Structure formats: structure tokens, C-alpha cells
Amino acid sequence: MKRLALILALAAGAAQVQAQTAGDAAQKAAEALEAASVLLQSADSGNDRVAALTDTIRAYEDGLAAMREGLRAAAVRETELSRKLASQEAEVAQLLGVLSSVGGRAAPQTLLHPQGPLGSARAGMLVAAVTPALAGRAAELRADLEEVSALRALQENAAETLEEGLSGVQQARTELSQAIADRVDLPKRFSEDPIKTAILISSTETLQGFASGLSQIAEGEGAAPTDAIEGLRGTIPLPVRGTVLRQAGDRDAAGVSRPGVVIATRPGALVTTPTAATVRYAGPLLDYGLVMILEPQADLLFVFAGLDVIYGEAGQVLPAGSPIGLMGGEAADVLSPSGEGAGAGRSETLYIEVREGDVPDDPLRWFATDKG
Template identity: 30%
Template sequence: MMPRSVLIFLTLAAALVAAAPWLRVPAAIAQPGAPAPAVPLPPPVNRSGIDTDALRADVKGSEEAQRQLREDLEAAKGDRGRLNQMLLDTAARTRAVEQQLIDVEGRIVQLDRSAADLNTSLGKRRGVLAQVLAALLRMGREPPPAILMRPDDALDAVRSAILLGALLPELRVEAETLASDLSELSRVRTELAAARDRLTTLRADLDEDSRRLAALVGERQKRQAEEHPVASSDKAQAESVAKATGDVHDLVTRLENEVAPSARAADAAQAVTRPQEAGRPDLAALKDPARLTPAIAFPQAKGLLPLPVAGVTVRTFGAADGVGGSEKGMTIATRAGAPVSAPADGWVVYAGPFRSYGQLLIINAGGGYHILMAGMERITVDLGQFVLAGEPVGVMGGLSRTVGGTVQRGPGGSGASAQNGSPSPGTATGQPQLYVEFRKDGSSIDPTPWWAATDIQKVRG
């Protein structure tokens, strides 16, 4: 009669062998003299690497999306509010998908690391575990104690009993450890497969939304150029002022005094914000996509503004900048090509290159408040243009910008040079980074109180 403990080990061994093909005991050990099992042939390989059914479905879906977009643009002709609403909706959806992609990609990195650690652990014990499994299988074919002793030899019987008693606890520990590791590896692989499937779906959604957003932005700028053209001389003057100015505060002052579109924007901002600051904010005004002035005064927008881009905050306002000072704004590491939106209603007073900032966008939000954003590869709005909170204004590049061989960390208070210091998680992977700075009457202020409740944890985290 086979002992119960041996039966348990044999059952467990069979399960382990089935779960981990690379740990299977060779046929010569498990079944001496038995013929090798037949190996099934793999299914035919699609050498073209193209899933024609999926390709046809993608083409059909893309054509349908393009047709719908053409119909939407046609319906929005002459309707600024409708076009703006489509822009806001698409930008919000794109930002949400971007954030989901960031979360899923981060989870995949963690799962890949866990799977690699488990495989390494199993690999280091491969020889020991193979011997354990082989011993279990042999015990199953020739149940103890008959294989370990001869009935006519009492001394051998005692020795065999001692050996079996010492061996079984070790086999139990090894078997249980192996079962635990293989179970965890199976769970990780299942979750990893699900995450990768989710990643594929999100990327497809993002591609479609990105194409739609680009078309809508193009249509918006076309109408902007027709209705409020910016003279080439004004653009040239703005660039000349930027080249001749070394400080952001001076840049804003000169632009709003010397460049016509920027001056008109400053006048409009000053005219509409003063009466609003005295009363309670009209939150219903935020729902009007056709508005041409800020829905509420900037000081009253605390806790309402959306982050301008999906990503991970790698530097916060007031943190040490690595060169003896403190950060004047916040830096967000993003995905390559991520769309950037205006955090608040306001007028564009500058859009172009400036010193170490690279492509710099300055929005006058009224009441002496300005929003600075730098690190974009491309800005998609013009001087003097009024933009809504959440409206797309630029696009991130593919890699972090570098200055003098050091990764650009975001401009400092004066913007005279790039800051140095320890690299962030974003710089380690070459992720593009968006620098955001809020200013009140020329002085940097902490933007954290302005972000919406759903984004506060992302800023602090």
C-alpha cells in the first residue's frame, strides 16, 4: 500500500510538470526504455505577418471615422461654438486615453519585472527541482518501502525508513515552493497578456482620436486666420522682442506694449476680469463653448482647472532645483506626441521660441495672471487668439530637449539658462516634458490650488 504522503507528492509533481514544460524530467529519466513521445507539429506560420481580416476592419473603421468627421465639420460651418465643443470633447477624450496608456504601460513594466524575477528564481533552482521531480516520479513507479529495502534485511529496512523520513519533508518544501512560484508566474503572465491586449486597444483609440483632433485643430486655425489674421510684421516683431529680451517678465511687458496682437489681448483681459472678481463665479458660463472672454475670473478658478497634458509630475513648485534654488513651476513627463491643452481661458500673448525655454506659450488669463508652458515641439495657436480651458494649443515632441548636453529640466525664474540637477524618471527614459508656470504680476506662484480635484493627486504623486 502506497503511503498517503507519497500520493500527495506524486499528484503535486504531475501538476507541476504540466504547468512548467521547461522543468519536465527527460523521458529517459521518467520512463527508462520508453519511446519518446511524439512532438506535435506547430501550426502553419503566416510569414507575411499581416492579419488581413484585422487590416480590412481597421480600414473600414478609419473610413467611417473620416466620413463622420467630414459630416461634423460640415455641420459646424459658421458655428464657432459647435467647433469648439468638438475640440474640447476630443481633447478631453484623448487626454483620458493618454492617461490610461500611461497607467497600463507602467503596469506592464511592473509585470515584466515580476515575471523576469520569477523566471530567474526558477532557473537558479532548475537542477534541484528536476531531481526532486524525478525522485517523485520514480517513487510513483516503484512505491516505497519495497524499492528502498529488502524484507529479509532488517538493518536495511531501518536505514530505508530513516532515509525516507528525512527525504519527504525536503521534497514537500521544494514542491510547495515550486507550486507557489509557478502559480504566481501563471497569474502574472495572464495579467500581462490582458494588459497588452488593453494597450493595443487604447493605442488604436488614441490613433483615431489624434487624427480627429489634428483635423479639428487645422479647421480652427484656418477659420482663425480668416477672421483674425495676424500680420507677418507682427509675428516678426514678437520674435525680435523675444530675441532681445532675457527675462520672461520683461518679455511679457514688452510684448503687451509693443506688439499689436499681444497689446489687444492684454487690453481685453484687463477689461473683462475686474468686474468678475467682485462677485461669485458663474459656473454655468463654463459650459458655453462659444464664449469670447473668460467664463470666470482666474482667482475664482481654484480647484477647477484641468492639467494641460496627461502624464506624470516629476517636479513640483518649490522643490529644490539642484543648483541651490527652487522650482518656479512644475514639470510633467508625457508620452511622445501628447496633445497639450490650455489650462484656463485666456489670450495668447506669445507663441514661439525663447531662450532655454524652447517653444514657449504665454497665455494672459486676466487680472495680472499669466500661464507659461514650455517644452512643446509645436504650438498650434496664434498671437492674440482667445483659447478655452481644455482647448488644444500644442503638441509634445518625441524626446526630451537637451541644452549643452544636459536634459532640459524646465526653465527657471528668469529663464536665462537651463537648470541642472539629478535626472527625473522622465529624463531617464527620454520622455518629453512639459514645463508649466503660473505668474501673478510677474512673480511665480504655486499652481497646485488651481488644479481640479481629480488632478490634484496626479500633481502630488
């Protein structure tokens, strides 16, 4: 892990890459990795271990993203320098010829100028004036070549580190699944009636209809949480690392318009509950894939659809930041550093819908995002 942290810092700094923000992100990611490692080693109880593993996975995600951003900047810089050197090939050859001629002239030859001693003196003055400029130009070229070499070495050495980081995050995800399975001390607000749930699903054609009937599948339901989150409107963190791909009301490729937003994420990204909430439903639903429906307060539902793995069951009360699932996708996708800034590699999508009462509300009014 220390090696990963070191390479993260090098990814944007040692090779003089252009984006300073990548270096800052790498340093923060390195610090987060170290903190998560300490937290993981000190975790004892079930919930502590779940929290520690959650932080570890987040740290790996941030670290790998910072590494990819650093490598992307390094690749861009290397391409720029290589093109610059290629375009100056003729100038470089001429410069080398002049330097070779100046450097190889024997002292007695300077006395053989056709115009005699005065001509030799003038030529010497000219050479003395030109030589520093030639040396400076040669130093610039040497610096460019050294930077290209350093950037290439960085990218070659980083491949192994990316593999190690991917292996680490996969191991953390496996341990997280086991830790969640072993967790038994979460409070439960109600128990789900599987027969009523099956009937509701079979008779439902829309998400709105299913959401309206959620209260029918609960047995022994206790009082709703009293902590309102109205004051958090617009500041609630997204449940997953990603960017807004489609806003509420936008049509998708099939021409379908939905009241929620679509978040583009990387494969295998961890999804967490953004606030303390009761799990209203967890499982497959209609054409949404695996769905997690959370109730952070009475008459308010957060719907997360499109997960590949879900954690939790109906009735459980989850604290903020608890893992609720993982995105799908091929693990190999996260190894590519190219196009990080443009969002390439975020091949998975999470659909988020907010329902207040029976009415959908724009999720961007609740969640803090970059608005796309």
C-alpha cells in the first residue's frame, strides 16, 4: 500500500505533468489509503469492519482515479514533447553539427583566418557570442529528452502499481461482502412479507405504482424516523463516485424519458447510502435491474437502480455511508488510464430517482453534484 501511495504522488509530480490538481489528488489519495489501512487494522466489531472496508474501497477508488489522471496527463505531456522534438529534427541536426564543429576546432587553426589576426579576433568574438545561445538551446533539448524518458518510465512502472491497486480493491470488496453477511446488530424497523412483496411486484407496471404500495409489504412496522433531512437539500453527497450523464426528463437512446438522473460510474464502484435511512426494498424490479429503495424520512424515497450487487434487506435501518451495493462491469476496464478527464472508463450507469409523497422530485435538487 505504501508503494501505491508513493507512485500516486509521483504520477503527477515527479515527471512534471501539467495538471497540478492531479498531484494534489494523488497526495490526498495516498493519505486516504494510509488512513484506511490503519482503520482496517484496528477494526474489531462487525460494524466497525464494514465501515473500515467501506473507507478502504473508497480510498482505493480515489487512489486509482488519481493515478489514472496522473498517467493521462503524463501521456498527454509525452505526446506534446515527442511531436515538438519530431518537428525540430532538422534544427536539432543542424545544432549538433554546429556544436561539433565549434567543439572540435583545434587552437592553432584559429590563427589561419583569411583576413589575418583581425579576422580571427572577430570570428572568436562571434563564436563567443553565439556559443552561450547554442549551449542554452542544447540544454533545452536535453531537458525535453530527459522529461520524455522520465514520463515513459513512469507509465511503464505504473502498470504494475495499477494491477496491485486493482487486486487490493477486489480483495476489499470480497471482504466487505463477508463482513456484511456477518453483521447481525443492525436495527430493524419492520420485517418484509415475501408473499405480499411478490404480489406487489407481479401487479406493478411502474415504479410509481410499486413505491405507492411499499407500505403494504411491511409487518410490525415501527415509527418512522424523526430526523428530517429537509435542511440537507442540495448538499447530500451522491451515493457513488461518478458524473451526471442524463438529467431528469432527458430522453435516453430509446427515446424514454424518466424523472430521475443517470450517473456514469466506473466498473465495480461502491454505492453507499448518502444519509441514514430505512431500507424499503432491495431486489430486482421491472426493467430497472437490481434496485435499492431507501426511506431517509417519512414520505421521502431515494431509489437507486442498476446495481450488480446489493447489500441489505428490507426493514434494516442503515447509518449514513453504509454500503448498499456495487456496480457491475468488467474489472479490466478500470486499468485504462486514457481519457479519464473526459469520463472514458465510466461504463456503468446508476439511475437515481427521488420521490416525495407520490410525486417524483428532481434529484439534483437534493444531491450535491457538478450538474454534469
